[in-house]
Amino acid sequence: MARTVNIVVVGVGGQGLLTLSRILAEAAMARGLDALAAETHGLSQRGGTVIVHVRIGDEVHAPLIPLGGADYILSTELSETVRYLSYANRGTKVITNTKVILPALPGLVKPIEPREVLEWLRSKVGKGNLYTIEASDIAAGLGAPQSTNMVVLGAATPFLKDVLDLGYLEKRVARVGRGRIRELNLEAFRRGISYVCERYGVCL
Amino acid sequence: MSLARTIGRESGKELLLGNEAIARGAIEAGVAVAAAYPGTPSTEIVEALARVAKDLGIYVEWSTNEKVAFEVAYAAATAGARSLTAMKHVGLNVAADPFFSSAYTGVEESFVIVSADDPGMWSSQNEQDNRIYGLHAYIPVIEAPRPKDLKDVTKAAFELSSELKHPVMLRSTTRLSHTRVVVELGPIRRPVTRGRYIKNPSKYVLVPAHARRMRKELVEKWGRIERRLEDFPFNAVEGEGKQLIVASGVSYSYVREALEYLGLWGRVKVLKLSTPVPLPRKLVLRAVEGVEKILVVEELEPVVEDQLKRVLFDEGVRVEVRGKDLVGYLYEMTLDRALSAVAKFLGVDYTSPEPLVTEVPSFVPSRPPQLCPGCPYRPLFYVLRRIANMIATRRGKELEPIFTGDIGCYTLGMNPPFYAQDTTICMGASIGFANGLSHVLGDRLVIAVIGDSTFFHAGIPPLVNAVYNGAPFLVVVLDNRITAMTGHQPHPGTGMRATGEEAPAIRIEDVARAVGVEFVEVVDPFDLKTMQRKIMEAVDYIAEHRKPAVVVVRRACALLAVARARAAGFEIPRYVVDLDKCTGCGICYTAFACPAISQLSLKDKRAIIDPELCTGCGVCAVICPFDAIRPEKEYDKEKWESFWR
Ligand SMILES: Cc1ncc(C[n+]2csc(CCOP(=O)(O)OP(=O)(O)O)c2C)c(N)n1
Ligand code: SF4
Numbered sequence: 001m002a003r004t005v006n007i008v009v010v011g012v013g014g015q016g017l018l019t020l021s022r023i024l025a026e027a028a029m030a031r032g033l034d035a036l037a038a039e040t041h042g043l044s045q046r047g048g049t050v051i052v053h054v055r056i057g058d059e060v061h062a063p064l065i066p067l068g069g070a071d072y073i074l075s076t077e078l079s080e081t082v083r084y085l086s087y088a089n090r091g092t093k094v095i096t097n098t099k100v101i102l103p104a105l106p107g108l109v110k111p112i113e114p115r116e117v118l119e120w121l122r123s124k125v126g127k128g129n130l131y132t133i134e135a136s137d138i139a140a141g142l143g144a145p146q147s148t149n150m151v152v153l154g155a156a157t158p159f160l161k162d163v164l165d166l167g168y169l170e171k172r173v174a175r176v177g178r179g180r181i182r183e184l185n186l187e188a189f190r191r192g193i194s195y196v197c198e199r200y201g202v203c204l
Numbered sequence: 205m206s207l208a209r210t211i212g213r214e215s216g217k218e219l220l221l222g223n224e225a226i227a228r229g230a231i232e233a234g235v236a237v238a239a240a241y242p243g244t245p246s247t248e249i250v251e252a253l254a255r256v257a258k259d260l261g262i263y264v265e266w267s268t269n270e271k272v273a274f275e276v277a278y279a280a281a282t283a284g285a286r287s288l289t290a291m292k293h294v295g296l297n298v299a300a301d302p303f304f305s306s307a308y309t310g311v312e313e314s315f316v317i318v319s320a321d322d323p324g325m326w327s328s329q330n331e332q333d334n335r336i337y338g339l340h341a342y343i344p345v346i347e348a349p350r351p352k353d354l355k356d357v358t359k360a361a362f363e364l365s366s367e368l369k370h371p372v373m374l375r376s377t378t379r380l381s382h383t384r385v386v387v388e389l390g391p392i393r394r395p396v397t398r399g400r401y402i403k404n405p406s407k408y409v410l411v412p413a414h415a416r417r418m419r420k421e422l423v424e425k426w427g428r429i430e431r432r433l434e435d436f437p438f439n440a441v442e443g444e445g446k447q448l449i450v451a452s453g454v455s456y457s458y459v460r461e462a463l464e465y466l467g468l469w470g471r472v473k474v475l476k477l478s479t480p481v482p483l484p485r486k487l488v489l490r491a492v493e494g495v496e497k498i499l500v501v502e503e504l505e506p507v508v509e510d511q512l513k514r515v516l517f518d519e520g521v522r523v524e525v526r527g528k529d530l531v532g533y534l535y536e537m538t539l540d541r542a543l544s545a546v547a548k549f550l551g552v553d554y555t556s557p558e559p560l561v562t563e564v565p566s567f568v569p570s571r572p573p574q575l576c577p578g579c580p581y582r583p584l585f586y587v588l589r590r591i592a593n594m595i596a597t598r599r600g601k602e603l604e605p606i607f608t609g610d611i612g613c614y615t616l617g618m619n620p621p622f623y624a625q626d627t628t629i630c631m632g633a634s635i636g637f638a639n640g641l642s643h644v645l646g647d648r649l650v651i652a653v654i655g656d657s658t659f660f661h662a663g664i665p666p667l668v669n670a671v672y673n674g675a676p677f678l679v680v681v682l683d684n685r686i687t688a689m690t691g692h693q694p695h696p697g698t699g700m701r702a703t704g705e706e707a708p709a710i711r712i713e714d715v716a717r718a719v720g721v722e723f724v725e726v727v728d729p730f731d732l733k734t735m736q737r738k739i740m741e742a743v744d745y746i747a748e749h750r751k752p753a754v755v756v757v758r759r760a761c762a763l764l765a766v767a768r769a770r771a772a773g774f775e776i777p778r779y780v781v782d783l784d785k786c787t788g789c790g791i792c793y794t795a796f797a798c799p800a801i802s803q804l805s806l807k808d809k810r811a812i813i814d815p816e817l818c819t820g821c822g823v824c825a826v827i828c829p830f831d832a833i834r835p836e837k838e839y840d841k842e843k844w845e846s847f848w849r
Contacts, residue, residue, distance in 0.1 A: 037384040048573035062457035066539040068559035089557040145816035
C-alpha cells in the first residue's frame with residue numbers, strides 16, 4: 001500500500017475505545033504494516049470525550065491526523081461523531097453507533113433526540129458515506145452492554161479488510177475480557193460484521 | 205498477551221505504548237533501579253517496569269513523591285546501579301532541588317530522568333517546557349523525533365549518561381508517551397543491581413567549599429557534553445537546499461509529513477534534532493553551510509531557536525531565522541501547524557483536504573470529565589454541598605464555607621451540582637491554602653479536600669504546620685485506597701507495593717493523630733447519615749476549639765471495586781427504577797448527578813438507569829426519597845461489599 005489510512009476513533013470515556021483502537025493497530029501490525037494509535041488518557045477518560053488517532057501505512061511518522069484528514073471515523077456515540085466531524089472530508093466514511101449518552105450536568109445540558117442528530121449528520125455526510133449501526137442495542141441484546149465497542153469494531157472490519165489481518169483480529173477479540181464476557185465480545189464483534197454486510201452490502 | 209510477557213520478551217515485534225517503549229529501552233539498557241511517582245503522561249513507564257521487575261531482577265518502586273523518587277534513583281546511580289526516574293513535567297518542580305544538585309555531583313552509572321511534558325495540557329494544570337530545566341541545571345536533554353524512535357533513544361540516553369557520568373534528561377511529551385507504536389525488540393541487558401559505594405565526600409557533600417569548585421568543573425564539563433552530542437545517533441542532516449528547517453523532538457515527525465505532503469521531502473534541508481540542550485554547535489554550523497534562511501519548528505518555548513540565534517551571532521553567520529513567529533508558542537504540534545509554518549516559510553501554496561464542517565453545532569453537549577458512576581466521592585460531595593448550603597442559609601451567604609481543593613479525581617467535585625472546589629493549585633496546596641485562608645477569614649469555615657495519594661505526596665507538612673501554628677480548618681481526606689486519577693497505582697496507604705507484594709498500610713488517621721490533630725474521624729461515604737453527622741461534629745469542634753480537624757472518608761474507588769468483583773467472577777449488580785414509584789423529582793440525576801441516570805425522555809422527567817454505565821453501588825437507592833430504585837435482582841450483599849474495602 002502507498003497511502004496511509006487515517007482512522008479517527010471517537011466516543012465517550014469508559015466505552016472501551018482504547019481497547020478498540022489498540023486491536024485495530026495490532027491487527028494492522030499482524031498484517032506486516034506500520035501502525036500508530038495516539039490515545040487519550042487521564043482526565044478525559046472519566047466520562048469525557050475520547051478521540052484516538054489510528055494511522056496505518058507502510059511507514060507512519062507523526063501521531064496526529066489533521067483536520068479533514070480522516071479516511072474513516074469510527075464512533076461509539078452519536079453526538080461524539082458530530083463533535084469530531086471536522087476530521088472528515090467529503091470522501092470520509094463515517095461508521096457510527098446511534099446511541100446518545102448525555103452527560104449528567106443538570107441544568108447545563110439539554111437532552112437531545114438521536115433522531116435529530118442523525119438528520120443533521122445526514123445533511124452533512126454525503127450519501128453512501130454514512131453507516132449507522134445500533135451497536136448499543138445489539139450489545140444489550142446479547143446481554144453484554146459493555147461490548148458495544150466490539151460491535152463497532154466488527155462493523156469497521158469489512159471496510160478495513162485490506163489493512164488488517166483478519167485471522168489475528170478474531171483471535172485477538174476472543175481474548176478481550178474474562179470468562180463469559182470473552183464469548184460475548186466475540187459474538188458482538190461478529191454481529192457487527194454481519195450487520196454492515198446485510199444492511200449496507202459491505203462484506204468481508 | 206500480558207504486558208509482562210510482551211515487554212519482557214527477548215525479541216520480536218510488539219505494539220507498545222510510547223511509555224512502554226521507553227520502559228523497554230531502559231530494560232535493553234540494563235536498568236537496575238526505577239522509582240517514580242505517577243503523573244500523566246509519564247505513569248506507564250514505571251508501571252511497565254513494575255510488571256517485569258521480578259522476572260528481570262529490577263528494583264522498582266512507587267515513591268511517595270517525585271523528590272523522593274528522584275533521590276532514590278539518583279542515589280542508586282551514585283552506587284553504580286543504572287537507574288531511571290520518571291515524572292510528569294510538574295513533578296520536576298517538586299524534584300527540582302535534587303535535580304540541580306545531581307548535575308554538580310554527577311553519578312557513577314547511568315541516571316536517566318524522564319520528564320513527560322504535556323503540551324496542550326491534556327491532563328495538567330499548566331504547560332511547561334522542561335527542556336529549560338536542562339539548560340538551567342546543566343543537564344543534557346534528549347528527545348525522540350518520532351514515536352517509533354522512543355525505545356532506541358532511551359537506550360542511547362542510558363549509554364550517554366553512563367559515558368558522561370552525568371544525569372541525562374529524556375524528555376517525552378503526551379503524544380510520544382501515549383501513542384502506540386510498532387517496536388522491534390532488541391536484546392535485554394541483565395541489570396547489575398548490587399551497588400558498590402565508594403566514599404567520596406568531596407564530591408557528594410555539597411558544602412559551599414566543594415560546591416564552588418564543582419560549579420567551575422560543571423561549566424567546563426558542559427562544553428565537553430555539548431561537543432559529545434554532535435554525533436548523537438538520532439541527530440541528522442537530511443535533504444539538501446538553501447533553506448533549512450530545524451525540527452526538534454516530535455516536531456520532526458510533523459515536519460517530515462508536511463514536506464512529504466508538499467512533495468518537497470529531500471528538496472529542503474532538515475536538521476533532525478534530538479539533543480535540544482545543549483545545542484551542538486558544530487552540528488548546527490555544518491547544517492547551516494550554504495543556507496540562506498532557517499526555520500525552527502519546536503513545541504512550546506523557543507529553546508532551540510534562542511540557542512541557535514546565539515550560535516549564529518557568535519559565529520558571525522548572518523541568515524534569517526524564523527521560528528516562533530510562524531510556529532507559535534501555544535499547545536501541541538499538529539500537522540496543520542507544521543504544514544502552515546513550513547509552507548509560509550518556503551513561500552509555497554498548498555491545498556489541504558477540506559473539513560466537512562468547521563464548527564461543532566451547539567446541540568452537541570459539552571462533556572467535561574465526571575466522577576464515575578459509583579464513585580465514593582459523589583455521596584461525599586452531595587453531603588458537603590448540603591452542609592455548605594445549610595451553613596450559608598443559617599449564617600449568611602458570605603459565610604458559606606470555602607473549599608480548598610487538590611489534584612485527583614476529586615477535583616471534579618468543582619463541577620455542578622456540587623461546586624465543592626474553590627481552589628486547585630498544585631498537589632498538597634489544599635491544606636497549604638487552608639492554612640493561609642483560615643488566618644485571614646475569621647470564622648468563615650475553610651474545608652480542605654485532599655485525596656489519599658496526594659495526602660502522602662504533599663499533604664503531611666502543611667498538616668503539621670496547621671497543628672503547629674494553630675490553624676482552624678477542616679481537612680477531608682478522600683481515601684479511595686489508591687491513586688485513581690493516574691490509573692490506580694498503589695500508595696503508602698494501600699498495603700501493596702508497585703510490584704504487587706504486600707506492604708504495611710500506613711493509616712491516614714494514625715498520621716493525623718501522630719502529628720497532634722485531636723479531632724480525627726473515619727467515615728464511610730455510602731453511610732450518608734453518619735458521614736454528615738461526623739462532619740458537622742468536626743465543624744462544631746473547629747468553631748469551638750479553633751484547631752484543625754481531620755475526617756477520613758474511606759471507601760474503595762468504584763473502578764477498583766468493579767475490577768475486583770469481575771476478577772472474582774462476581775456479577776455486578778445493576779439497579780433499576782420502578783417507574784410506578786418514581787415521581788420524576790430528579791434528585792438522582794440532578795442533585796446527586798450520577799452519570800448512569802438520566803430522565804426518561806424529553807417530556808417524561810422520571811428516571812432511567814443506563815445498564816451500560818451502572819456499577820451497582822446502590823447509593824441512588826438510598827438517596828431516592830420515594831424508594832423507587834432497587835436492584836434488578838437479588839445479590840450477595842456481603843460479598844459485593846467486600847470488594848469495596
Ligand atoms: C507534582 C504532581 N505530580 C503528579 C501529578 C499527577 N496527579 C494528578 S492527580 C494524581 C493522583 C491523585 O491521587 P489521589 O490523591 O489518591 O486522588 P484520586 O485520584 O484517587 O482521587 C496525580 C498523581 C500532579 N498533578 N502533580
Ligand atoms: S476512578 Fe475511582 S475515584 Fe476516580 S472518579 Fe472514578 S470511581 Fe471515583
